[in-house]
Amino acid sequence: MEYDKEKVDEIVLALLWLTTFDEGFGTRAWKGHSWEHLDRLYEKGFIGDPKCKAQSVVVTEEGEKRSKELFDQYFGMGNA
Template sequence: MAVYILAKGYFSAKEKEGMGMEKTPAKDAVKELTLALMYLTRFSEKDRFSVLDNNAWKGYPFKVLDELEEEGMINQGSHRSKYVHIYVEGMEQAKALLEKYGIEDWKRDD
């Protein structure tokens, strides 16, 4: 039985369908969750919350990275680069995906 985690709790696939929620196709989910994971594991020379320097390691399927780059979400740089840069559009999309999947964003410890 599939269980879905949403912001308000856990729901089975049957309960989710009853609430009018549609399943995300696997190919779309891989791309969405890859962007969300890149966002959550981003780094910079300065700190995690740098506005200008949002990078993530390239440890994801290259086909997915290529699609995200074509959509203007990331820049892979050269083929030798070990990390990608997440554009502002990618950051905004990733934040929306965290909401969609009920994942809490990082909080600043200032």
């Protein structure tokens, strides 16, 4: 199936915002999305390497900022 991978990556990054949490030494998010998309977000510098035993992934400062922006863009109340 053909689809806009950039747009899907944006949506996945936006949805990561819902599962972010602060561990005291950085922000993490639960990694319940496809490896294909998580790998691309890692390559773009938004998250740490998802290929680890942890059930969550490190979210970079840039990733946290962009995740919130995208969540607001796609799901904010101004879009209702």
